[in-house]
Structures are given as C-alpha cells and as structure tokens.
Amino acid sequence: MPKHVAFRGGYRFTNFQGQPENIIEEFFVPNIVRIPLIQGFGSELDCLIKVGDRVFAGQIIARNDQNISSPIHATINGIVSDIRRINYFGQNCAIVTIKGDGSSEYKKIQEKPANWQELSIEDIEEKLYLSGVSALGYSGIPSQFNSSIIKPNEVKNIIVYMSDSDPFNISPELLFSDKSVQNLYDGVIILHKIMPNATVYIATSRNYRNILDGLDDQLNKNDWLKYRYLRSKYPQNHEAMLVQTVLKQKFPYGYSSASIGTIILDFQSVLHVYEAIVESKPLIERTIALCGSAWQKPSIVKVRIGTILDDIVHSRIKDGIKPRFILNNLLMGTELKDLSLPIDRSYSQIIAIPEDTEREFLKFVRLGFRRDSYSRTFISNFLPLFQKEFDTNKHGEERPCISCNYCEEVCPVGIIPHILSKYVKRSIIDETLANLHIYDCIQCGLCSYVCPSKIPLVQHIKEGMEMLTEQGCTRDKCILPHFDNILGIVDSYRGAKEI
C-alpha cells in the first residue's frame, strides 16, 4: 500500500461551481498566433526568422543554446507578419505574429522516427530539447543542452504528480481519454533513462488511484519507481509542498527544487515527453481547462500555443457577466488583463469568475447556500447538494482582526500571518519580521482566503518582505542560515539564485 502523505495546515476546496466538464474540445487551428520568445522555464531566445518568412508548424523559430532555455516553434503553417517587443507579464520580450493558411499539419522533429527503445541517451536528450518539451516543469528537464539549472546526472529525485487539491482540477480520466496510461509509464521510463541516478515518485490523489490500475506489475518491477498518495488539500501542488510531502525534505523558500536535485513535472508534461520521443511531436499545443462559474460551459480545450486569449474567451462567457480571468491558480495565479496576449506553454487553466463589486452589508454574518467558509458554519458546508461559488467580492470589505486564528491554522509553512500583518500595517519593519519567518511565506494566498475579516494578509506579507529587503535584510541572509546542512549543495548548483 503506497504511503499517504500530507503537510500541516492547508485547506480542502470541495464542491465548487465551474469545474470543467469531462470532454476535450479540439480547438480550431487559429488564423493567427502570437508567439512570445520567452515561455515557461528559461530565458528569452534568439529569433531565427524575419517578417515575410514562410514557416510551418513545428519549425524552430527561436533558439539559444548558450543560455538556459529550450527552442520555441511556429505552431501553425503560414507567414510571419510581425515581430515586435512587448511587455509580457512584466518582462520586455519579443513576440512573433504568424498569419496562418488554415492547414492543420505539422512537421515532426524526425520524419521517420526510430524505435524509441533503441535511441541512445544523447539522442533522447536532443529530441526532448528540439521538441521544446524540456522547458516544462518548475525547473525545466535537464539534458546535455542548457535546458535546466542542473545536469541529468545530478538529479536525485523526479516527482511526477497529479492531485485534486486546487479549487479547479483537470480529471486524469480526461487527460488519458485519447491516450493510454501506458504512455505515462513510457514517459517515466524515458525520463529515468536520461536521469539514471534519480528515484521517480508518482504522486497522485487517492481519488485518482484507478487511473494507474493495470500498471501495478510494471510499477512494482522497478526499484527506482515509487508511489505516493497525496491528500486533496491546497496548496499540495506547490513545489515546496510536493518536496516536503513526497521527500520529507525542505529547500529554502524562494529557491527552486532543482537546487536540491529534484525535478517536478505534472502528468501532462510527462505525456508531452512521450509524444516528443515516441511520436516525434514538437510542443505546439496544450490541453487547458476553462474553469469557473463565469464560463457558459466550463470545459477542456486543446489549443495551439500562441492562440490569442480573446479567440478562446470570445462568445464563451455568460451573458451579462463581467469576468475576472486568472491564469492557472485561483489563489496564486496572475490576473489576465490583456486578452490580446496569447496562450503560452506554461498555461494549464484559465479561470473566469464573476467580477462582483457590489458591497453587501454584513454579508459575512449571513448564512448562504452557496458560500464557502473555513468556519464550516455556513449551510453550504453541511448541504453538499448546493455547489459553492467563487466571486471577487470582498463582501463587506476589510474589518478588524477578530483573533480567530484561522489564518495561522491553514498556513502550510507554519508562520503566523495575522502577527506579521499587524507589524507591517504599523510600519514596524525590523528583524522581528525575519525572526517570525516572513521569508518562509510561499504566497499561496490561503490566509487571505479564509480570513473572515477579509484582511489582505498575503499582500501585507509581500509588502513586509519588500520593505525588509529595502532595508538590507535580504532573503538569503534570513533563509540560508536555517539550511546549514544543505548550504553547500545550494552553493554548488549553478543558478541557484532567487527565482
């Protein structure tokens, strides 16, 4: 029986409206794509094409073998109509526009792929790199190229995870609906072939156990392959929590798990590994969940990378609703304000929730069928027949702290958010904040979510960190002394800097 692992604190999100339906919709090949030359893990790449060039889907259009990165491809067949620099999520970055000819074919990495089991390790690494798949995961997939901050033989652990801990989740049945689970297993074998010193942990929620039924014999025959059950509580999918629960280790917050020799990939990324090596498919599309109660029909779409957000959003939002769009994670994700930007290879969810700005007097003390509450006193927590709703209303706005301690109970890293918040609000910015482990905060947003007084705790904590850093008390000085035992390892890793 695999071990069931968990961390302290956290919160279980259940029964929310807007879960995606179990159907994958193949999105049309777009007429136009915009492809940023920085995507996922790695730095901006050198552009290899110019305006007026004809390109084909699967062609490498940007590459830089010197800096940590992975090549980027054209994702439709057509003509390059524009190349310009834009502000892309706070980074000044080149973006290539391609006008398509409507055809759906793509060029494989290798036209006549050899049997993957006969490929050498070098060939696998090269194919993975050329496919762009090596950019996936928290720290990229290491190879003989500069695709991660560590080299393949330095990897000690690979965590392959799929949990249902977020407010919205893609079900694995759906991910495997047009693929075999064997593809996941083969993807894991491929990863282990290039990182032979690693133990591979397949970590899933117990609710997903049936997905791997039938693979037991194969899973049991490799002593480098282990299995872990994860509890369904947020923020289990965070890199720091995965390392803590699966490996019983910690690494300095603000650093990458690669700095302790651990690579983390979700199931979809491992399926991309399989497609790149076995089917010679470049990374030109992503499976994305459209979640949240503002969508007419929350669903899963398979889209070409570079598809413009507005092309997906257009005509799919409920009439009369002004939505807020959030990328990948409701509590931690970035708000998508500019819908002329494209999908890139880091997308897994687009969440749309109603932008409710009306104050409802004393809403927080009134019972409701569709409201979530950590206190578990609201009716919806007792009556699971009613699905709960997310919206962006503060419901009466910020009120004084009532010392309920909820924020402290849920904090997965064991710090005391309400104390830190009070220091920051009173402008007491000194070493006390560091002693209260302010830099341990992984900014999961849970404290702000459960607070009945709607205090923006995580915002106060971020401000406190910034002010402390301005005063010269940096994250490194505060964090690294707590990690004396792995300091040498952290120092020895290239690029083991703040991320």
Ligand code: SF4
């Ligand atoms: S203090 Fe930080 S880590 Fe703790 S719950 Fe709040 S945001 Fe999450």
Ligand code: SF4
């Ligand atoms: S959850 Fe909010 S009200 Fe309760 S102790 Fe924390 S800050 Fe205070």
